[in-house]
Amino acid sequence: MLARLGGWSLLEAAQTFLFGYAVARALDHGFLAGRTSVGLGWLAAAAVAVAAGAYGTGRVFRAVSELVEPLRDGLVRRVVDHALESADHGAVSRLTHQVEIARDTFAGLVMVSRSFVFTAAGALAGLASLAPALLLVVVPPLVLGLGLFLVTLRPMARRQETFLAADEEVAEVLDATAAGLRDIAAAGAEARTATEADTRFDAEFRAARTLARWGVLRVLAVAVAGRLPVVLLLVAAPWLLRRGVTPGDLVGALTYLMYALLPALQSLMQALGTAGSRLTVVLRRLTGRPSGGTPAARPPEGEPGARGPAPSGTGTGREENPPRPAAVELRGVTFAYGPHAEPVFRELDLTVPAGGHLTVVGPSGIGKSTLTALVAGLLVPGRGEVLLCGGPVRGAVHRRVLVPQEAYVFSGTLRDNLTYLCPDPPPDSAVLASARAVGAYELLLRLGGPDATVAPRELSAGERQLMALARAHLAPVPVVMLDEATCHLDPAAEARAERAFARRPDTTLIVVAHRISSARRADRVLVMDGTHAVSGSHDELIRCSALYRDLAGGWSEPAGALRDANGVHTIAGARLAGDRGHVVAHRSVGQVQAVGDLGDVRPLGGE
Missing domain, CATH: 3.40.50.300 (P-loop containing nucleotide triphosphate hydrolases)
Known part of the structure; x- marks a missing residue:
C-alpha cells in the first residue's frame, strides 16, 4: 500500500516539475522567439502533465483509504469496549465526534503531507533546472515561514486539547440534563441547571477563542512562506535578469510558486496547524483513559448495592419481627x-x-x-x-x-x-x-x-x-x-x-x-x-x-424539620387562613390554578 502511495505521488511530482518548466520554455523558445507552434507544443505537454497528475491523485485516494479505515475501526472498538467496561459519560462525544475527527484528520494529513513533499520536490527541482539563482530568492522566506509555523504547533495542540475537554464537558452536562428534565422541573432547579450549563458553554467558548488567536500566527506563517517569495521574486527581477535569468524563467518560477508551492504550503499548514494538533489530542484521548466525563457512582467491589446505613429498618427489609409476610x-x-x-x-x-x-x-x-x-x-x-x-x-x-x-x-x-x-x-x-x-x-x-x-x-x-x-x-x-x-x-x-x-x-x-x-x-x-x-x-x-x-x-418539607434558623415554612399548613394543605406556589399567583388554591387568594407582593 505504501509502495503504491509513493509511486502515484511520484507521478504527481513529475507533473509539478513539467508544468512550470513547460511554461518557461513555451515563453522563451516559443512565443518570445516568434515560434508559436513550439510554444503551443510546450503548453500541450503541460496539459498532458496536469491530466497525468490528476489521474495519479485519484489513485492516491484509494491507497489512503486502505490506511485510514483500519484506524477508524480500531478506535471505534476501543471506545465501545471502554464504554461497556466503565460508566463513561464522554463516550458519546468520543464515538460520534472524536473518532470521525481522527479519521478525517488522519486522511487529510496523509494527503497534504504527501502532496507537499512531492510538490515541493518537483517545484524546487524545476527552479534549479531553470536557474539556480532563483533558489536564493525563494528558499529563505520559505524556510522562515515553515519555522514560524512549527513554533506554533505545540501551543496550538495544548489549546486544542483544552477545547476538546470543554466539548466533552458540554456533552456530559447536556446528557445529564436531558436525562433528568423531570427531576429538574419538579425540583425547581431550572436556574441552577442553566447556570451550570452556561459555565460549561462559556469555558468551551473561551477555549475556542484562544485557539483562534493562535490560528492568526498560522496565517502569518503562510504569508511569509507563500506570499513573500512572490514579492521578492518581483523585486529581484532586474538583478536576476542581469545574471542570465530569462523572462521565461521568471514566469516559470512564478508558476511554480503560485500554482504549486503556495497551494501545497497552505494545505500543509492548514492540516498541521489545526487538524494535526487536533489529531494528536484526539488520539491521546481515545487511546488513553479519557479524562472527560464523570463515572457514574456505583458500588465498590464487594460492597452490597443496597446495604448502606439506613434508619430503623434499612433497605434490606430484614427486620427482626416483620409484622406481615x-x-x-x-x-x-x-x-x-x-x-x-x-x-x-x-x-x-x-x-x-x-x-x-x-x-x-x-x-x-x-x-x-x-x-x-x-x-x-x-x-x-x-x-x-x-x-x-x-x-x-x-x-x-x-x-x-x-x-x-x-x-x-x-x-x-x-x-x-x-x-x-x-x-x-x-x-x-x-x-x-x-x-x-x-x-x-x-x-x-x-x-x-x-x-x-x-x-x-x-x-x-x-x-x-x-x-x-x-x-x-x-x-x-x-x-x-x-x-x-x-x-x-x-x-x-x-x-x-x-x-x-x-x-x-x-x-x-x-x-x-x-x-x-x-x-x-x-x-x-x-x-x-x-x-x-x-x-x-x-x-x-x-x-x-x-x-x-x-x-x-x-x-413540601417544612423548614422547621430542616432546622431553618428563621423557622420559615415552605408549605401551607402553618395556620394560614383558608388553608387546605396545598403547596404554596413559588411563582406568581397568575401562573397557578386559581380554583382550589389558597382560599383567601390574597397575594403577598405578587407572590
Whole structure:
C-alpha cells in the first residue's frame, strides 16, 4: 500500500516539475522567439502533465483509504469496549465526534503531507533546472515561514486539547440534563441547571477563542512562506535578469510558486496547524483513559448495592419481627445490561411486606424502572432471586400488575380496555367503582360510558394514564407497581390515584415517584443513588440522607424539620387562613390554578 502511495505521488511530482518548466520554455523558445507552434507544443505537454497528475491523485485516494479505515475501526472498538467496561459519560462525544475527527484528520494529513513533499520536490527541482539563482530568492522566506509555523504547533495542540475537554464537558452536562428534565422541573432547579450549563458553554467558548488567536500566527506563517517569495521574486527581477535569468524563467518560477508551492504550503499548514494538533489530542484521548466525563457512582467491589446505613429498618427489609409476610423480596440481586456493563444493582436485598406501600425515589437513570421490571419478571437478574408472594416471580406474573410511564390504550371499547387484565368479566358496578377511585369516572362519562369506542390518538397522555390506572385498580392482583404512571397528572389527581391503590384491600403498592409528595404518602421510602439504597420513613430520611434532602428540598418539607434558623415554612399548613394543605406556589399567583388554591387568594407582593 505504501509502495503504491509513493509511486502515484511520484507521478504527481513529475507533473509539478513539467508544468512550470513547460511554461518557461513555451515563453522563451516559443512565443518570445516568434515560434508559436513550439510554444503551443510546450503548453500541450503541460496539459498532458496536469491530466497525468490528476489521474495519479485519484489513485492516491484509494491507497489512503486502505490506511485510514483500519484506524477508524480500531478506535471505534476501543471506545465501545471502554464504554461497556466503565460508566463513561464522554463516550458519546468520543464515538460520534472524536473518532470521525481522527479519521478525517488522519486522511487529510496523509494527503497534504504527501502532496507537499512531492510538490515541493518537483517545484524546487524545476527552479534549479531553470536557474539556480532563483533558489536564493525563494528558499529563505520559505524556510522562515515553515519555522514560524512549527513554533506554533505545540501551543496550538495544548489549546486544542483544552477545547476538546470543554466539548466533552458540554456533552456530559447536556446528557445529564436531558436525562433528568423531570427531576429538574419538579425540583425547581431550572436556574441552577442553566447556570451550570452556561459555565460549561462559556469555558468551551473561551477555549475556542484562544485557539483562534493562535490560528492568526498560522496565517502569518503562510504569508511569509507563500506570499513573500512572490514579492521578492518581483523585486529581484532586474538583478536576476542581469545574471542570465530569462523572462521565461521568471514566469516559470512564478508558476511554480503560485500554482504549486503556495497551494501545497497552505494545505500543509492548514492540516498541521489545526487538524494535526487536533489529531494528536484526539488520539491521546481515545487511546488513553479519557479524562472527560464523570463515572457514574456505583458500588465498590464487594460492597452490597443496597446495604448502606439506613434508619430503623434499612433497605434490606430484614427486620427482626416483620409484622406481615413479604409480598416482594429481592435476595442478593445483581443486574447489569450486558456482560461488560457496570451493574445497576449489586447484591441488592429488599423486602416489601404484604399490604405495604413503598415509594422509590432517586435521580433519573439510577435504576428505579429497572427495579420494577425485575419485580414484574420482565428482566432476569444475573445473580440472586426475586420472589413475589413467596414464590419465584416467573411463576407468579398473574399476581402483579405494572403500569409504566407511557400508558397503553388499544382501539376498542372502554370496557375492553379496562377489564382485559381480569380473568372473569367484572360487573359494571366494579368498573365504575375503580374509575371513581382513581379519578377516571368523569373521563369515562365524557367518552360515552363503558361501551363507548376508544380512539387512542384522540386521548391526551394524562387521559391514557387515567385509563391505565383504572385498569390496574380493577385487576385482581395483590401487587401493583406504578412506574411514574401519574407523571402527566396534576398533584391532586396523582394523590387521589395513589390513595385509591393504598386503600384497596390486600394490595401491596410500589410507586416510582417523580414528585416527592408521593414519598410522604408511603409507609417506607427507598432512596437510590447508585452506591447505596437507603430505606426509611420520610422523616427518618430527611435526617439521615443528604440525597433525599436534596430531592425533598424543592417540595413540601417544612423548614422547621430542616432546622431553618428563621423557622420559615415552605408549605401551607402553618395556620394560614383558608388553608387546605396545598403547596404554596413559588411563582406568581397568575401562573397557578386559581380554583382550589389558597382560599383567601390574597397575594403577598405578587407572590
